[in-house]
Amino acid sequence: MEEKIENLEVEETKEEIQKESKVEPELPKKKEKKKKKEDVEIEKLKTENAQLNEKILRINAELQNIKRRNSEEMSRLLKYDGETFIKKILPIIDNFERAINMDDANLEDEVSKFLSGFKMIYGNLKNILTECEIKEIECIGKDFDPSNMEAVLTDHDEEKESGCVLDCLQKGYTYKDKVIRPAMVKVND
DSSP states (O other), rough: OHHHHHHHHHHHHHHHHHHHHHHHHHHHHHHHHHHHHHHHHHHHHHHHHHHHHHHHHHHHHHHHHHHHHHHHHHHHHHTTHHHHHHHHHHHHHHHHHHHTTSSGGGGGHHHHHHHHHHHHHHHHHHHHHHHHHHEEEEOOTTOTTTTTEEEEEOOOOOTSSBBEEEEEEEEEEEEEEEEOOOOEEEEEO
């Protein structure tokens, strides 16, 4: 019986050793698999992180470009604010010029008074235009410039060079640095 007990104890010991030996090799394999999984996951997270950082940089750059474009657009709009109004008032100024260019030597006293009133109003309008940086385009006697002049008629004058502006039929104007109405001119051919 003692032998049986000893055999049982030996078998139990063998079984424990086998269990321990089985458990030990499994632990490193599980750890390796777990470590490999973690490494793969870490690499995946690093890649995702890099992609997200790149996306953030692109979005920030896009936002800066949008802000810059909006700022430039606002500056441009504010710079030329009132251009529509100015374009509408220029024909009125043309009419004043036609009225004051009348010969007032042969006019009655009453009409002369109206004409002098027109001249005062025209002078005030010209002062306002100058204050608002609206300038006439000087063209008579100068070379034709298609960027701020429109050739409506041509004529031939041997005393002047070809391409020289002979007459201004309608004045042109610039607002700050922009042509708002080109001058209509007669050009020498």
